[in-house]
Structures are given as C-alpha cells and as structure tokens.
Amino acid sequence: MCPYFKRERKKSITCEDTIRHYPTLSEKRKVIKTMCMRNWKSCPYASQMERIWASDLPDETIKEKIMENQIEEMKKEINKLMRENGQLSRKVKVYEEQIADRDMVAEKNHEMYMKTLKTKESLLKAKDEQIRWLESFASAFLVVAYGEKTKEIRISKERVLQLMTGYSMKYRLDPEEDTWVFEIGKADGKE
Numbered sequence: 376m377c378p379y380f381k382r383e384r385k386k387s388i389t390c391e392d393t394i395r396h397y398p399t400l401s402e403k404r405k406v407i408k409t410m411c412m413r414n415w416k417s418c419p420y421a422s423q424m425e426r427i428w429a430s431d432l433p434d435e436t437i438k439e440k441i442m443e444n445q446i447e448e449m450k451k452e453i454n455k456l457m458r459e460n461g462q463l464s465r466k467v468k469v470y471e472e473q474i475a476d477r478d479m480v481a482e483k484n485h486e487m488y489m490k491t492l493k494t495k496e497s498l499l500k501a502k503d504e505q506i507r508w509l510e511s512f513a514s515a516f517l518v519v520a521y522g523e524k525t526k527e528i529r530i531s532k533e534r535v536l537q538l539m540t541g542y543s544m545k546y547r548l549d550p551e552e553d554t555w556v557f558e559i560g561k562a563d564g565k566e
Contacts, residue, residue, distance in 0.1 A: 377415030379424045383407060390420055392441060393448035398459055420448070 379391040386403055387396045388411065397403035410418045416425075427440045 377411045377418065377421050379421050380411050380415075391424055392420060392444045393452060395420070395448075395452060396456055396459075 377390075381389040381391065383389070383403065386398070386400055387394050388403060388406065389395075395406075397406065410421075415421045423444060424441075427437060427444060430437070430440075432440065
C-alpha cells in the first residue's frame, strides 16, 4: 500500500499532499487497485512526495515544500473539478433540452389524442342522431306504406331500405305542437 495514502471516501482519495476526487466510484476503485495498492511508485503524486522526502532539506523546508505541493495539488484539483462541473452542466443542459422536446411531443400527442377522442365522440353522436332519424323516417314510411291500422310491423332494416327506394321524405318542425312532421311521397312527386 502507498505510504502517502491516508483514507478514501465515496468518490475521493486522501493522500498526504491533498484530496483527489473522481467522477465515479468505479474510477476511484480502479485507482486504488492499480496505483495505491499495487503500483504506488508509478503514481505521479507519490513520486512527487518521494522526491520531497528524499531531499536533504531541513525539516522546516520539507514542510514548506509539502505545503507548496499541497497548494499546487489543490489548484489542480479545483481546475479538474471545475472542468468536470462544466461537463456535467453541459450534459444536464442537453438532457433538459431533450426532456423539454419530449414534453412538447408528449403534449402534442396528448392534444392530438384529445382531438381524436372528441372527433370520435362527435361522430358517435352524429351516428346516433342518424340512427334516430332513420328510425323516425322508417316509422313514418311504414305508416304510409302499410297504414296506421297495423299495430306491430316486423321487418328487416334491409327490407325497409328496399321499400324506401323510390320515395322521398320531407320533414319539418311544427313549433305549435313541438313535433316533427314527415311528408312522404313518391320520388317522382305523384303521391
């Protein structure tokens, strides 16, 4: 193990001269395995500390050198953290833009869905209204064709449509009686 290693935290390693931060836990673990535990002499930080301690300088000068080294390492670490922060800020901005785009697409999809749903509801309403008009028309036609004396008429829709061929119908609202008036006659206008 490196003699300058002091401790590790979640994403940092504390050495004698400074604290080094890593963007990911796996990157920090990789450094501990490859450098701190096995090959610490190839570590640039440990090499620098070795040079300082190997010099024939007085203890006070060594302490000053270590302090200078700590200051330099802290500056490097601050610059590294600022770069990483800038990179993360750019990534966050990209993701925010993607989220905004997806929100807009989702909103448009929802608007389109609601519009389609309203159109479907309108068409179903119109279909129901058409069925009521067809039923009214067929009822009026059957009364004219078979007379009012028939109490119950059982006839298929296809037969009603076949019987209606050649007939025309006019209808109007009678406001005095609040009823619809159907006038059925031959299409050629003879009845």
